[in-house]
Amino acid sequence: MLRGITQRTSRATDADAPPPQPALKTLRRLFRYLGPYKWRMAGTVGLYMLCVAIAQMYPFIDRMLIDQHIAVKRIDGEFYLLVLVAVILHAINYAAFAARTLSIVRISQRVLFDICRQLFHHIERLSFNFFESWPVGKIMARFQSDVTTLNDFLTNQVASIFHDAMSAVVVIAFMLLIDAGLAVVALCTLPALAGAALYLRPRMHAGWEAVREYATRFNIFLAENIAGMRVIQAFVRQQVNFNQFRVTNALVVERWMKVITLSAWLGPIVEMTRAFGLAAVLYVAAHQIGATSTLTVGTLVAFAAYINALWGPISTFTNSYIVLQATLASAEKVFDLLDTQPVVRDAPDAIAMPRVKGEIVFDHVWFSYDGARMALKDINLRIPPGQLAALVGQTGSGKTTIASLVSRFYDVTQGRILIDGIDIRAVTQESLRRQQIAVVLQEPFIFTDTIANNIRYGRPTAGMDEIIAAARLANCHEFIDKLPEGYNTLAHERGSQFSVGQRQLMSIARAILADTPILILDEATSAVDTETEQLIQQALERLMAGRTSIVIAHRLSTIRKADQIVVLREGQIVEIGDHQTLASKADGYYARLVRAQMMGEH
Ligand SMILES: Nc1ncnc2c1ncn2[C@@H]1O[C@H](COP(=O)(O)OP(=O)(O)OP(=O)(O)O)[C@@H](O)[C@H]1O
Ligand SMILES: [Mg+2]
CATH class of the missing domain: 1.20.1560.10 (ABC transporter type 1, transmembrane domain)
Known part of the structure; x- marks a missing residue:
């Protein structure tokens, strides 16, 4: 009588379900x-x-x-x-x-x-x-x-x-x-x-x-x-x-x-x-x-x-x-x-974005995740093509949020974001992200696949020589090469057999290979040894060369080189300028950060 029902395993529902359909x-x-x-x-x-x-x-x-x-x-x-x-x-x-x-x-x-x-x-x-x-x-x-x-x-x-x-x-x-x-x-x-x-x-x-x-x-x-x-x-x-x-x-x-x-x-x-x-x-x-x-x-x-x-x-x-x-x-x-419709949608008349030079402008940008509390308040920012902007600020101040908005993972609540003068809502998401923006996330994600395929993630057509070249630039060629199966080593789920630093280097290689005019880098806060840190630092510098980069940095060595340093607090820009200018503001957040890191280093 109940054949076919008792065999089934779990099924699911949502608490927030709409009224049932006829x-x-x-x-x-x-x-x-x-x-x-x-x-x-x-x-x-x-x-x-x-x-x-x-x-x-x-x-x-x-x-x-x-x-x-x-x-x-x-x-x-x-x-x-x-x-x-x-x-x-x-x-x-x-x-x-x-x-x-x-x-x-x-x-x-x-x-x-x-x-x-x-x-x-x-x-x-x-x-x-x-x-x-x-x-x-x-x-x-x-x-x-x-x-x-x-x-x-x-x-x-x-x-x-x-x-x-x-x-x-x-x-x-x-x-x-x-x-x-x-x-x-x-x-x-x-x-x-x-x-x-x-x-x-x-x-x-x-x-x-x-x-x-x-x-x-x-x-x-x-x-x-x-x-x-x-x-x-x-x-x-x-x-x-x-x-x-x-x-x-x-x-x-x-x-x-x-x-x-x-x-x-x-x-x-x-x-x-x-x-x-x-x-x-x-x-x-x-x-x-x-x-x-x-x-x-x-x-x-x-x-x-x-x-x-x-x-x-x-x-x-x-x-x-x-x-x-x-x-x-x-x-x-x-x-x-x-x-369920995606909240971020292509406009009906969205055009394909041509390859950009990489000027990024935040024009009075306000943003809220939940519609109640503003995570970003009136952000105004201009990053000229090829320049490096470093975002600094306390945890929860909105750094990752700014980075996510450039790729249009969320739509701004108010204001607009322009890349090369084009509002990013006017172009297709695909053309915005592919070949324009490479992202290194705060938590690098490695898929269950070979290392080679993980590196060529953003450009599946890349040949083995290109992969190795990218890995060399990212300073991860050496350790990959030492693995018994080299680039064909199968990564476990989330790359759990690699250290956090190694995963980070691989995701930098991935970004290098994607070869985009814009780079967004949410640097992980996790502490790595000085040697790895130098490797990462070097890899980053090679990666950022000639690209417009937004880097969420915790290391003074990265931040110091930035063309502009953007200091955020509770979703607002409180200081902006280069290292010289900001470091000289005795009571500024940045100056304090510099002092704290210098003390840590000594
Ligand atoms: N997905 C989300 N949904 C709702 N609120 C969020 C979400 N992500 C972040 N927030 C909130 O937005 C604010 C900014 O978060 P964001 O992740 O941008 O901080 P952050 O500056 O990157 O911090 P950290 O240095 O710790 O990475 C925080 O108050 C956070 O609670
Ligand atoms: Mg963050």
């Missing part, structure tokens, strides 16, 4: 995924029909065998022919069954592929703020359990629903053909079943919603705990987290049991209607046999077989109905994600 609309949208495969689906349904038609012949043949041969002891050539026909029909039935199973699996895999592809393509286009508000675990829940539910419904259940509907129609036709009066008696219990299904529908839907909600929380918890396992172990939080895990897990099981219990009611109701239908038929037949001559024992046997044959599909149809409720809840979540 079921029919969701269903129609869901069916569009079958569009490209409609002919294959039609072929599969054809095979189903063949199986149904053949299966319904059996009682018919049995009836002929009983009434015309066995009951009257006529074992002749026609009897053997009927037996032969029955055997051949069985053979065809099984062959068709195998063919349709294969066909369904093929469609199923393609649909799954399509939905996942669409989802991934979509989230790749979403803006930074989406990834800040959606935990990884929640996104994964959409990809795994929700998509799997949709796929199961679209392929297995849809084909099965066709099959069930077809079987039901054929069986009812045969029943009417044999004895219309008895057929009506047999079917009189169906409205009760329909009533029960309608009553349970909203309750099951709500139940599945709850399952999803708690399963998502479970997923989020799991993803975060695995990612943060080093911190968990370092602070010996295993037992505390394990207890939290148990609660999260138990809540999912509890919701799951609730909805399954609800759905389980439909099973007995189906069986009761079958039993009552059969009883009603037997009651009426008992009065008719003997009284009229038309009703034979063979007919009654065939009729009983048809009643069973009718309730088979009704029972599986009920199962599909339960799966449908789960599917609708999942589909709403998936469509919700697909309907």
Whole structure:
């Protein structure tokens, strides 16, 4: 009865979900995924029909065998022919069954592929703020359990629903053909079943919603705990987290049991209607046999077989109905994600930005992440092409924010940012970022791939000689070359086998190879040894040569060379100028910073 539901693992929901879509609309949208495969689906349904038609012949043949041969002891050539026909029909039935199973699996895999592809393509286009508000675990829940539910419904259940509907129609036709009066008696219990299904529908839907909600929380918890396992172990939080895990897990099981219990009611109701239908038929037949001559024992046997044959599909149809409720809840979540629009969007008339010289202007820029608190307040800044601007300031003062705005990872709240005099909102994001801006993030990210591929990330066509040249400039060639597999060494997830300094050098090589007129560098604060620091310093200088650079620097040696130093405090520029000017302001933030670092060095 609950086949196909109990096997499924977690699924997910968001607390901030919009009101549910009408079921029919969701269903129609869901069916569009079958569009490209409609002919294959039609072929599969054809095979189903063949199986149904053949299966319904059996009682018919049995009836002929009983009434015309066995009951009257006529074992002749026609009897053997009927037996032969029955055997051949069985053979065809099984062959068709195998063919349709294969066909369904093929469609199923393609649909799954399509939905996942669409989802991934979509989230790749979403803006930074989406990834800040959606935990990884929640996104994964959409990809795994929700998509799997949709796929199961679209392929297995849809084909099965066709099959069930077809079987039901054929069986009812045969029943009417044999004895219309008895057929009506047999079917009189169906409205009760329909009533029960309608009553349970909203309750099951709500139940599945709850399952999803708690399963998502479970997923989020799991993803975060695995990612943060080093911190968990370092602070010996295993037992505390394990207890939290148990609660999260138990809540999912509890919701799951609730909805399954609800759905389980439909099973007995189906069986009761079958039993009552059969009883009603037997009651009426008992009065008719003997009284009229038309009703034979063979007919009654065939009729009983048809009643069973009718309730088979009704029972599986009920199962599909339960799966449908789960599917609708999942589909709403998936469509919700697909309907989430990126906040940063290309203007309809956006042009491709030509390769720039690299003048960057912040013109009265205000910016807020949450719409409430301003992270940047009235920033005015001009960096001429090829010059270096260093951003300094306390933690949280807005340095990374300024860097993110240049690449248009967020849109300014007020004011504008111009590159070579062009408002960056007037050009496509792709043309703005590709070939114009290279970014070295505060936390360098290395992907699970070879070192070579990690370095050529911004220019996949780069040859091996170019990669090595970039690595040499970035001072990381030496250590890469010493690895047993050199540039073909496979980095673990996030490059965890490399030190932070090594990762930083590799991401500098990546930026060098990208060879863009603009460079944004969010220097990591992490302390590295003096030797590495010098390597990084040297690499940076080579990288910045001839490019417009915005560098968030913590090392005085980098900052000192800047054409302008921008001192930020609480989102505002409080000092701006070159090293000489700022260092001479005795009570300035920069002068204090210089003094502090000098003391640290001595
Ligand atoms: N994604 C975000 N969502 C909401 N607020 C944010 C976000 N990122 C930063 N902020 C807030 O904006 C302010 C500026 O943050 P920003 O990351 O620009 O600081 P920073 O100067 O780079 O600091 P650090 O030196 O520590 O890297 C901070 O108050 C921070 O809390
Ligand atoms: Mg920062």
